[in-house]
Amino acid sequence: MKRSILNLLFVVFIFVTLFPWSGHETMTYYMIQDLPNIDKKVLITEYSYEEERQYNLEYLSLTDVAGKREFFSPNGDGVFPPDPPPVDNSLPVWQILTIYSPEPDNGMDEGLDLSPLQGLIGNSQGVRHMRYKIGFLKAFEGDKSFLYFVELSKQAFEKNDEYWGYRFLARALHYIEDLSQPYHNAPGSFFEMIGAAFSKNMSGKLNNAHYLMDDYLVYLLYYSDNAAKEIILGAEPIFFDSYEDYVQEIMNYSHSKFSLIHSEIKAQFGESLNDYVTIEQIRKMDEEGKLSKLKGETLSILSYSSSIIKGFLIDFLESVGQI
Template identity: 50%
Template sequence: MERSERAVKNLKHFTIFVLSLATFSLAWSGHEAYTYLVVRSLPIDVDKLVQITPYTYKETRIYNEKHYYKDDFAGKRKFFDDLGDGVFPPDPEPVDGKLPVWQILTIYAQFPDFGMDEELNLSPLQALIGNSQGVRHMRYKLGPIEAFEGDRSFVHFVNMSREAFKKGDEYWGYRFLSYAIHYLEDLFQPYHNSPGTFWEVLSGLFDKKVMRMLNNAHYTYDNYLLFLVYYSKHAEDVREIIRQTQPRFVSGDPEKLIYEVMMYGYYKFPEVHREVRRAFSGILETRVPSMDDFKKLEGEGKLDKLLKITLDIVQTMTAVLKGFLITEISRIGQTIQQN
């Protein structure tokens, strides 16, 4: 085989492995609780009631229509863990067909993980992976290889939100905005920007144990935010950090904003991955840690470094998300006045 042909074949195998990691990828766990804390701490009236309206839109994207729910399901699902401490609400049903802004932004921030991006044929890359969820929720960069469209997911729903508000449809304006929030939060998760180190990914071509470890590491860090917000001994401190973080205004252009978010997540990957592997050594090779594992390791002081790194990410994510929401909701107010 010619050297150039061999190089092309190796690159193809390498690419297939990188893409295959997306098959198992989800997102930060705890979107609902984290987003609730962010939205409730915004310097705006998030208790404003909005009339629920029907879906009347033609979108340029395809979805798994079985799971692209267009009705309102406020009060019909259990969105928050019941800790009994009054921090998170019970997700009340609509009153007179209306919902407060905070509830729309909060409960629908989980919606993109309910299956709307699964079992689709999105692009030529779809032939290389078994599930389209990762295509829509990540934006991998590994050396010369860049793949997936998490950034486009964010931009799409920002534009849909703006279109809805121009029509005077506040309900779908906020609901589309909550979908956009989901993808912005996803791309702050470092594992949504890189699957592993170059050499780990290369090794995974020949060693399924390495692939399993990388997948488990990804899931572990997804679940760490859930643990911090709900169950950690530092939970109230983490919640207060989210509440008190001041907004950071990056850009009113959604494409520029999400590019900055992706680069930040990509930049933070090495230290997050290094610490996840160290803290959960011996577990990642076989499974994803349970909440009890998190509690045990936290009690032993083995998550201290990961906590410090993650709080830095959470603060940055919170500042940017608050700045984005304040900017968009200010735009909303201007649009409503013009209408």
């Protein structure tokens, strides 16, 4: 019986395509503003690491791309967050963390053979960016991706290689930020996933709900009022005993919010989920006052996850002697 349920759950994963929790660069930029030494200049160094982790080398960048805004594709007006070119072959800490936090979405995790389960979601990127928890079933390794780059960052700082210490840390931030997105912890309700195994309409709606949540964060960060910015800036750091505890708490909290977020998206957008929902549609719904509950729940996620990530950053940077 247990094996049959597992097989059924695996079948429905194939209908859920991965989309990124968007706005990493701005989310990170706001999150690090209270850190000491963020204006410290760091010398750009060459990559000099032996890794066991497999990448898509066509999209992996190991050179510095500061000042080349297209690398991290900021939203909004295309100017914020700032991305000036290096000065004297050096960059400030804030810029390294900001521009490289979106890096794992640029293709380095795509087109790989990482897991026998990756065919169930249609790509290898989802293996590294998500951590599904559905009843007793757990799948994928977003938490391991975070911990991998925390350890690599630590190794770089131990070599006094601050540039790669911060650049690897930016990648770690990407994965823990991804796991604060409810749809990176569950693709839909149990019965919706069963339905998706037999209905392209249902699978499409789940895809579009995921994509909508990603774009809703973009809307809050770039096109709405300052509530998201103020929530992130105002979050107070909280601390846990281990790096594993930080990422587990993010996942637990995000997962606990999934049902509320998912229900509200379905309630407000309804049949619109049959198609991709645009930023303009989101704006219209917001102006009509229909997204207040979704906004409140999303800001709650941003607030608590920002507190956790700020605590992690302080904890980690103190441990490697950077603050």
